[in-house]
Amino acid sequence: MYYIHAISSITHQNTFRIDNxxxxxxxxxxxxxxxxxxxxxxxxxxxxRRLSPVLRIGLxxxxxxxxxxxxxxxxxSVGTALGCLRDTEKFLKTFHTSTSDFISPTSFIQSTHNxxxxxxxxxxxxxxxxxxxxxxxxxxxxxxxxxIMCINEGKINVLVGSADEKTPFLELLQPxxxxxxxxxxxxGSFFSISKTKNKIGIIDVxxxxxxxxxxxxxxxxxxxHKYETKDIDVxxxxxxxxxxxxxxxxINFLKYSGLYYSASSFALHFAHDYLISKNKNSALIxxxxxxxxVGLILIKSNEA
Amino acid sequence: MNIYITGYGLISSIGKNIDESxxxxxxxxxxxxxxxxxxxxxxxxxxxKATNDELKKEFNIKTDCSRTALLGIIASKQAFxxxxxxxxxxxxxxxxxxxxxxxxxxxxxxxxxxSEKHDINIYxxxxxxxxxxxxxxxxxxxxxxxxxxxxxSSAANAIIMGARMIENGFLDRVIVGGTDSLTKFTTSGFKSxxxxxxxxxxxxxxxxxxxxxxxxxxxxVLESEQSISSTKKEPLALLSGWxxxxxxxxxxxxxxxxxxxxxxxxxxxxxxxxxxxNIDYINAHGTATPxxxxxxxxxxxxxxxxxxxxxxxxxxxxxxxxxSGGIEAVLSTLSIQHGYIYPNLNFKNPIEETELTxxxxxxxxxKINHVLSNSFGFGGNNxxxxxxxx
Numbered sequence: 075m076y077y078i079h080a081i082s083s084i085t086h087q088n089t090f091r092i093d094n095x096x097x098x099x100x101x102x103x104x105x106x107x108x109x110x111x112x113x114x115x116x117x118x119x120x121x122x123r124r125l126s127p128v129l130r131i132g133l134x135x136x137x138x139x140x141x142x143x144x145x146x147x148x149x150x151s152v153g154t155a156l157g158c159l160r161d162t163e164k165f166l167k168t169f170h171t172s173t174s175d176f177i178s179p180t181s182f183i184q185s186t187h188n189x190x191x192x193x194x195x196x197x198x199x200x201x202x203x204x205x206x207x208x209x210x211x212x213x214x215x216x217x218x219x220x221x222i223m224c225i226n227e228g229k230i231n232v233l234v235g236s237a238d239e240k241t242p243f244l245e246l247l248q249p250x251x252x253x254x255x256x257x258x259x260x261x262g263s264f265f266s267i268s269k270t271k272n273k274i275g276i277i278d279v280x281x282x283x284x285x286x287x288x289x290x291x292x293x294x295x296x297x298x299h300k301y302e303t304k305d306i307d308v309x310x311x312x313x314x315x316x317x318x319x320x321x322x323x324x325i326n327f328l329k330y331s332g333l334y335y336s337a338s339s340f341a342l343h344f345a346h347d348y349l350i351s352k353n354k355n356s357a358l359i360x361x362x363x364x365x366x367x368v369g370l371i372l373i374k375s376n377e378a
Numbered sequence: 379m380n381i382y383i384t385g386y387g388l389i390s391s392i393g394k395n396i397d398e399s400x401x402x403x404x405x406x407x408x409x410x411x412x413x414x415x416x417x418x419x420x421x422x423x424x425x426x427k428a429t430n431d432e433l434k435k436e437f438n439i440k441t442d443c444s445r446t447a448l449l450g451i452i453a454s455k456q457a458f459x460x461x462x463x464x465x466x467x468x469x470x471x472x473x474x475x476x477x478x479x480x481x482x483x484x485x486x487x488x489x490x491x492x493s494e495k496h497d498i499n500i501y502x503x504x505x506x507x508x509x510x511x512x513x514x515x516x517x518x519x520x521x522x523x524x525x526x527x528x529x530x531s532s533a534a535n536a537i538i539m540g541a542r543m544i545e546n547g548f549l550d551r552v553i554v555g556g557t558d559s560l561t562k563f564t565t566s567g568f569k570s571x572x573x574x575x576x577x578x579x580x581x582x583x584x585x586x587x588x589x590x591x592x593x594x595x596x597x598x599v600l601e602s603e604q605s606i607s608s609t610k611k612e613p614l615a616l617l618s619g620w621x622x623x624x625x626x627x628x629x630x631x632x633x634x635x636x637x638x639x640x641x642x643x644x645x646x647x648x649x650x651x652x653x654x655x656n657i658d659y660i661n662a663h664g665t666a667t668p669x670x671x672x673x674x675x676x677x678x679x680x681x682x683x684x685x686x687x688x689x690x691x692x693x694x695x696x697x698x699x700x701x702s703g704g705i706e707a708v709l710s711t712l713s714i715q716h717g718y719i720y721p722n723l724n725f726k727n728p729i730e731e732t733e734l735t736x737x738x739x740x741x742x743x744x745k746i747n748h749v750l751s752n753s754f755g756f757g758g759n760n761x762x763x764x765x766x767x768x
Contacts, residue, residue, distance in 0.1 A: 246490075
């Protein structure tokens with residue numbers, strides 16, 4: 075088991091520094107906005123002005139997690155599906171339209187996917203292992219697999235999370251290559267995990283490519299940990315078309331997070347607080363935001 | 379647990395396969411030339427001299443994909459040649475890339491900026507994750523697919539991730555490395571940072587001015603002991619050590635003393651249970667920027683009391699960004715296999731502060747036991763691999 079010791083989420087819901095987010099959540103509306111904390115509390119003004127939403131979210135959530143555990147991180151593992159999109163587009167615009175030989179490098183420097191994790195290492199003055207995974211809808215699951223391996227290898231406190239941002243351009247790609255079923259959104263959730271016991275633990279995470287039968291994959295995954303689908307109290311899914319027992323609460327997390335491809339980190343925060351507030355035992359996250367590619371995360375309460 | 383290297387493949391401006399690449403290295407023949415391509419016109423770059431259509435035809439590839447994915451497919455297919463997909467061997471692909479499908483999307487985006495009609499379907503090729511899925515599809519791999527994107531250390535980190543997946547018992551065999559194509563995005567980016575050399579790059583030289591960009595892909599196949607007992611593959615070398623550490627100094631510049639680089643080299647040596655004096659050759663990151671080469675030289679001097687032969691093969695290939703750690707892991711494996719130490723081109727005078735002279739001749743030794751390969755990326759992301767003889 076890999077226990078969750080701190081969570082920090084900045085999303086379109088009121089999730090930042092809220093003890094339990096369950097009562098704060100309501101289905102996301104069109105044209106909703108990111109609920110930003112006062113970033114100045116975490117990031118100096120001059121630096122803050124240069125940072126895009128996804129960088130502000132990552133750095134602030136990481137600092138918040140660190141403050142909560144009061145210890146340094148022994149590894150940092152970040153997932154992002156599309157990376158630093160705002161800076162990427164900004165730099166595309168700069169070099170495509172500039173007539174000058176000299177253009178500002180700032181947006182180029184901040185466009186690489188690992189700027190989120192890099193800014194965290196800089197902000198926390200952290201010299202540890204620092205990794206960035208990008209695998210479309212499974213980006214957070216990849217970061218989580220890495221974090222779990224870090225703990226298996228003896229690292230004590232590991233920061234793991236994901237963040238993605240929407241831009242006006244992404245909305246132009248709807249509905250042709252991005253579903254229009256949910257409003258696009260910006261968000262990030264970060265977790266401090268360790269071997270030390272706490273209320274909620276992650277049992278396992280799995281990624282499946284070319285999934286032919288998600289229900290069967292879920293069954294196999296649960297069986298490995300001596301669970302059956304009927305034992306699971308809540309399944310947080312991404313509009314998944316799966317049959318589930320009546321006893322199980324079935325929640326489409328995209329209705330609350332909005333659509334960003336690494337939103338399964340939000341689902342983990344959701345599931346964590348759900349188990350605590352409802353005094354339930356187990357939760358499964360089924361992330362098949364992209365067809366055929368499924369991420370499964372199984373968590374359980376240590377108390378219920 | 380031993381992690382075996384049982385396959386390799388690469389493509390870059392110095393060759394489309396192992397033989398061509400070795401022949402260029404032996405003949406001191408760099409792939410860097412003045413470019414007349416639309417993305418890199420006027421710069422000296424290490425471009426692969428074939429269009430996407432020519433490459434697809436030559437290598438019989440049908441997938442509709444970005445150049446980044448295409449180069450990845452070509453190199454990874456070489457690496458996986460002679461290997462078979464089997465139900466009993468959990469096989470993954472972990473690929474590093476920094477640009478993904480930017481080589482195609484950047485031109486569609488220009489049309490969008492100019493309010494012209496742009497083909498939205500093109501952006502389906504854009505995400506870095508898609509390029510890896512396309513490579514995996516060509517190889518027939520679906521057990522596990524992941525993409526690492528940590529700028530210029532991406533491929534090295536993909537290799538590290540793969541080795542750890544095997545160590546943790548999550549995979550039996552994994553194809554690891556990276557791919558990046560030349561884009562106007564990265565060319566404009568490095569130009570804006572003013573770290574290009576308008577002439578041929580001169581790694582570790584006192585008068586070095588900056589880097590030349592390149593493109594390519596390089597992959598190795600890693601297998602567990604149990605996997606080779608079933609695949610019967612002849613191991614070429616061992617991946618004996620690895621580490622990733624943060625410099626935590628600046629988003630793009632390395633700390634003057636190369637603190638992160640020192641950490642990653644030390645931890646990789648510890649992981650391999652080796653002492654600095656056991657290293658026979660260092661394939662340096664050596665981008666030829668004033669900052670990197672000074673910082674890396676300091677770090678090497680600090681870790682190695684007596685500096686082993688070292689060189690930057692980026693003087694041949696240019697800096698292939700996310701692919702560089704993959705290409706250099708292939709070259710390091712060849713070094714172990716054949717006893718090669720590669721030359722560092724365009725070097726005249728050592729950096730005054732550190733006075734290190736890289737290896738300048740193509741050398742064939744009787745035996746090379748351990749090669750250390752560095753890859754450093756933006757965000758202070760420092761990675762070191764150690765490849766050893768069996």
